Amino acid sequence: MLKNWKDIAIALALAILTWYLLTGREKVEAWVDMSVEMTNAPQGLTIRKGLVSKIEVRVRGPKGLVRSLDRRKWTYSLDVSKLKVGENLVDIDRERIPLSMAYEVVEVKPSRLILTVDRLAKKQVPVIAEWRGTLRPDYRLLEIKTEPEEVEVRGAERQVRQMNQARVAVQLDFDDPPALWSEDVPIKLAEGVEANPGQVKVSLRFGPEVKTAWVRVPVRLETGPSLSAQVGQKHVRVQVEAPVSALREAEAGRDIDGLAAVVSLPGGLKPGRHPVRYELETPEGFRVLSRQSETVVVTIRK
Secondary structure (H helix, E strand, O other), rough: OOHHHHHHHHHHHHHHHHHHHHHHHHEEEEEEEEEEEOOOOOOOOOEOOOOOEEEEEEEEEEHHHHHHHHHHHHHEEEEEOOOOOEEEEEEEHHHHOOOOOOOOOOEOOOOOOEEEEEEEEEEEEEEEEEEOOOOOOOOEEEEEEEEEEEEEEEEEEHHHHHHHOOOEEEEOOOOOOOOOEEEEEEEOOOOOOOOOOOEEEEEEEEEOOEEEEEEEEEEEEOOOOOEEEEEOOOOOEEEEEEEHHHHHHHOOOOOOOEEEEEEEEOOOOOOEEEEEEEEEOOOOOEEEEEOOOOOEEOOOOO
């Protein structure tokens, strides 16, 4: 019984060894992705065009070893120490592909790179902010600004030389706009150009839509308990800059809430008719531009 078990174990071991030798010796091919990493980058130069993030390598080798290639992350070191301003033809050096002698490199895609190189440049440019979106009727954007107002842009000399501003855009739709909105927004530039700082604080200030119009203002007389007086007119006309929504009240023939011409009588007035200056009370958002008259006539009774 023991002898049979030994024969079976030996036969099994020989079968495994034979399978390993056969499969190990069988040659297969596979494509392997390798990320590209620059080395020895020259000072003051930048690659503007042509650099790839990865290359594809077709390799041939033992079946068992080739299957294990996908389990690792491979990196190809691209030596760029000899780059000059302009177009540079750089071959992918098979000797630098990080594979052992057990593998044969059959093909590389791409096999060479055409790199466009430029000098590095930098300069200060103003930041221009734009708001795109919708507001409810009768509201508008009053102010938009950035902090800081300028940034330093850095990149290829040809691109940086042509830049005269850095733009940021904010896309927002408001049903109920706030008086002030602010947030950090990244600066988007052309590929190969970067800004310092890379984002700015954009502030938007909103307010009601305004227009200029002449409106009638009710006159309110303020007197002491012992004085009998009467104003000769019930309204004065005043030119204001005010929210459109409030001016609709005036267009409909109604008085505007919070808008009044207040007459406070000075002491010592004798009975008779007197021109008296009035002061305007205005609601928030109103700005007085001019008046038809500075005074109203008040009659003092005995």
